[in-house]
Every structure is written in C-alpha cells, then in structure tokens.
Amino acid sequence: MSVRPEVLAANRRYVCEFGDKGSLALPPGRRFAILTCMDARLDPAKYAGLSEGDAHVIRNAGGRASDDAIRSLVISHKLLGTLEYFVVHHSDCGMLLFTDDIISGLLEKSLDTATIDAQGWHDVGQGPGSSAGRYLRWLTIADPRKAVLEDVQRIREHPLVARDIPIYGYIYDVKTGRLVEVEEAAQAGRVLLQ
C-alpha cells in the first residue's frame, strides 16, 4: 500500500542513469532561486528549464514569502551566490480554498483528511483533533495577483535581502503550463538604488 517501494525503484533507475552529475558544484551554476508552491502539478525544473545544479528551488504551501522562505533566500544569496529571485504562485491553488478559521476549526475536530464540495469543507474524521492550529498563520490566499505582489514586496523590504537582487513575480497557469508575469510585482521587485 505504501508508495515507498515505487519511490525506491524509481531512485534505483535514476542512479543507473546518473552519469557525471556527481561532479556538480554546490553553488547553483545559473545563480538564481525560485520560490514556488508545493502543488503536485508544478515541476519547476520542467516549467523553468532547470537541470541538476542550475538553481535553488524553495517550495511551501502557496509559494509564500514566509520567514522560512526568506531564511532560505538569504542563505542562497549570501553564502551560495544567487543573484535573482523568482516568486512563482499558480492558478487553482489550494490556498484559495480555505481561511485560517476554516483549517483551525477542521483540525480541532480531527487531524484526519477533510473533504470539500459545493457546500464547503466537511470533516468525517474519527481520530483526535488539536486546537494548536489556532496559533499559526496559514498564509492562505484570497487574491492571487495580490499575494504575489505582497510576497515580492515582503522579500524586497526585508532587512536581510540585498537591494541589488531583482525579484520577479509570476503566476503559473496549471491549464497551460505558462508563466504569466504579475505586472504590479514587476515594479515592486525592482532593484533598489543604493
């Protein structure tokens, strides 16, 4: 029932075809970083044309500029030499389907997987719940373009982010695979004059 045997079988095939990738250097060869969503439909290596060794890829629920994403972006530039950041959210994101109150309420009822239909979320879980979700910000999204703008702005304004790194904001269209620039974010992500 576990996917583990399949994952390990796929890994054995990858090892067989690994070639000379063992000699790749630690710093990203093409010197950029992508912050994007964990969504299963997104493959940043494919949608942005990355080979192993090219670029840092940071992913979380929503592709949000969380403190942890900024930790990763700062390490990427300061210690590993990346020079450009891409923020890539996407259409039909799961983060549009709930709010902090909704997920906190669902987690209070049970930790088991909930279901959604036209009437909203339903929880039929039998397992225990927890009120710990009330103490977190879940970084949900109400307006996709605004979320990209806010994330680009947050990175731009962060005291640990160098002012000469351009930050680009895109929305990936899950229906077509296309990266669509968010114009408002282009302005917000410009390099600051020193």
Add this chain to the structure above:
Amino acid sequence: MSVRPEVLAANRRYVCEFGDKGSLALPPGRRFAILTCMDARLDPAKYAGLSEGDAHVIRNAGGRASDDAIRSLVISHKLLGTLEYFVVHHSDCGMLLFTDDIISGLLEKSLDTATIDAQGWHDVGQGPGSSAGRYLRWLTIADPRKAVLEDVQRIREHPLVARDIPIYGYIYDVKTGRLVEVEEAAQAGRVLLQ
C-alpha cells in the same frame, strides 16, 4: 545578463509540449509529500520518479522541519489527502558549512555574497549589512544523520500531525543520486498506535 529570457524561453517550450496535463486534479495523485533541501543538485521529481500531479514537494535550506514546512505538511494531509511523508536531506549540504553565529556575523558586515576557503568564510562586500540575522534560527546542520532524525521526530511529535502517517528519513547522496535510509529515523517515524 539576467537569466529571465532563458527561463521564459524554456517555459515556452514546456507550454508547447504540455499535452493533457491541464486536466490534472489538485490533490496529489500518489498521495505523498516530500520535504527536501533547496540544493540545486537535487531534483526530487527525478530522484523519486515523480510526474506532474503525483506528490507535494516542500523545499527549504536543509530540508528542515521548520514551522513553515510543518504548516505545508499539515495542509498536505488535512486538506489534500496525502498519507505518507518523506524527509530527504543530502550529503555535502551547504548547511554544514556555517553556524548561526557565522552567518549573522557575515550579514552584519554586508548583505553581499561571501566566499569560503580552507581558512573559512570571507566577506569582501561593500554594501550595507544588517544585524537582523541575530534574531533568526538558521537551522544549520552539524551531524547529517542526526538532523534527519530530529526532523522526523519533530514532525512525528507535532500536535497537528496525524499519528497514522508514516514518516521516512533519507539522505540523498549527491555523488551517486542514491537515497540512503537513516535507520534511526525509521524507528522515530513509525505510525503511532492510536
């Protein structure tokens, strides 16, 4: 000078070959999530055999079980139905090369990229620095196997993580592409009896 034109050209090629992927459902088809490092040499889709639509992929500096990674893992199971978690760190990780004090000190001198040699880190940056790095945990790694164990333990013990999700701990070998299980983590990541 910017990589952006290359990224957008690669994206146009991806759009041309996109096929019927626009009909993929939002929840991951193979119902699992991978937490792994942002390192450029790692391609989780390749090393674990993922196609678009298969699995959530969460990535940060080190592949650490940060609060934000746990936010993403909880959303993955509670709202999108994943049933197994993989934590995958790797050999030769950049997070082994510094400490909180080192990166905080470097950021205080300047936000520009530092260099490393046998004598340690050197900062020749001319731009402004910031002491804001002193207020963050950078989640560096001293012992790779122990870091995987700690991350698996942290996820296992988190009040918002369902007790019936198995959590597996692996180290990806950047020299060979091979996933090597961390035995200590296998015990820590077992499903808890209800």
